[in-house]
Structures are given as structure tokens and as C-alpha cells.
Amino acid sequence: MPTVPPATALFLPGLTAVGGEAANSTRPGAELSVPVSVESLPTGREAYAWLHLGRTPEIAPGQIFEVVAPLMQTTSAIAQERQLAVIQNLLPNLPEVWIDAAALSEVLSNLLDNALKYAPPGALIWVTGGLVQTLDGQFFQGIAIGDTGNGIPLIDQPLYF
Structure with missing residues (x-):
């Protein structure tokens, strides 16, 4: 199965x-x-x-980079105000994938917003796009967002995971 x-x-x-x-x-x-x-x-x-x-949903061929790039402009500006460093590694020329651009934008925006809200001054926020994997002959792309903040306290983790 x-x-x-x-x-x-x-x-x-x-x-x-x-x-x-x-x-x-x-x-x-x-x-x-x-x-x-x-x-x-x-x-x-x-x-x-x-x-x-x-x-x-509005699923259509699109590039992840085109969804992420505008979010990174906003994130970088806010990060600078909050004394946070931002590193982005986005590959703009990957093949298109099937995405719901609005839904993906909302999810990524929420992740970036959380990093901006909860990372302490001096922390690093990173975004890596273009992670590629082929599985059973199908091509997949991914994006990873992270930060060097403290994360969710252990006592609160059962509420979210």
C-alpha cells in the first residue's frame, strides 16, 4: 500500500x-x-x-521563485528594521511545477512572518528554494525556511505537533 x-x-x-x-x-x-x-x-x-x-484551488503551472521573490523583498525590509539577517538561495530558472500560487504564498508568508516575529535580534532567517528530488519518475521541488531563533518551547510543542 x-x-x-x-x-x-x-x-x-x-x-x-x-x-x-x-x-x-x-x-x-x-x-x-x-x-x-x-x-x-x-x-x-x-x-x-x-x-x-x-x-x-487554482492550480496552474508556475515557478516557486515567482511566488517567493516578492515575499523576500518584504521580509528583508522588515528584518533589517528588527536587526535580523536574511540569507536567500533561490534558483530562478527551475522548471515550472503545478502550484496554487495564492495558497503557497500564504503559507510561506506565515512562516516568514513567524520567523520575523519570534527570532531575537541578531538571528538569521534563511530561505532555500529549488530543492529538487525525483521520486518514482516524478520531479519534485521544495523550499525550506528556517531561522536561528529559540524555536517553540518544549512544553508548547505538543500543542502544535
């Missing part, structure tokens, strides 16, 4: 798989795989109702 790849499980914490098993993490960065019967999952636009996104 195919499983949800770890990155999918991390982006969908609490995802209830076919059979009622839930994907939950007890620590940041934990890799999860939840058995899912691909044949029983909804496909196409019906899949998004299953995930309760609250709107119809």
Missing part, C-alpha cells in the same frame, strides 16, 4: 488517513508516513474538499 511521503505528512498534521489513522508528530522535523490507499482517495478538485481548504 502506498504511503503519504514525509513532507506531505508534515504539511498536513493531523491528516486522517483511510482507516482512521492520523498523522501526528511529537517533535519538529519528525518524518511521518501514513498508510493510505491511493485508490480510495478523492482525485482532482474533489480531493481539495476532502482537505477542507475552504475554497476552490
Whole structure:
């Protein structure tokens, strides 16, 4: 039976798989795989109702760089005001991927906003784009956002993971 790849499980914490098993993490960065019967999952636009996104997605070919670049302009300006350093490594010429640009922008904006809010002065915020992996003949790209702040206190982590 195919499983949800770890990155999918991390982006969908609490995802209830076919059979009622839930994907939950007890620590940041934990890799999860939840058995899912691909044949029983909804496909196409019906899949998004299953995930309760609250709107119809607008999936189209696009470049991750085009979504991230405007966010980085804003992030860099705010980071400078807050005495934070920003490093970005974004590759602009990667092949297009299927994305919902508005949803991706919202998610990345929230991650960057959290880094700006909670990283102490002198901390580093980093963004790396163009992470590439081929799995079962399919091409995947990724983006990583992080900071050198203290992170979520251990006592609060069960609330989020």
C-alpha cells in the first residue's frame, strides 16, 4: 500500500488517513508516513474538499521563485528594521511545477512572518528554494525556511505537533 511521503505528512498534521489513522508528530522535523490507499482517495478538485481548504484551488503551472521573490523583498525590509539577517538561495530558472500560487504564498508568508516575529535580534532567517528530488519518475521541488531563533518551547510543542 502506498504511503503519504514525509513532507506531505508534515504539511498536513493531523491528516486522517483511510482507516482512521492520523498523522501526528511529537517533535519538529519528525518524518511521518501514513498508510493510505491511493485508490480510495478523492482525485482532482474533489480531493481539495476532502482537505477542507475552504475554497476552490487554482492550480496552474508556475515557478516557486515567482511566488517567493516578492515575499523576500518584504521580509528583508522588515528584518533589517528588527536587526535580523536574511540569507536567500533561490534558483530562478527551475522548471515550472503545478502550484496554487495564492495558497503557497500564504503559507510561506506565515512562516516568514513567524520567523520575523519570534527570532531575537541578531538571528538569521534563511530561505532555500529549488530543492529538487525525483521520486518514482516524478520531479519534485521544495523550499525550506528556517531561522536561528529559540524555536517553540518544549512544553508548547505538543500543542502544535
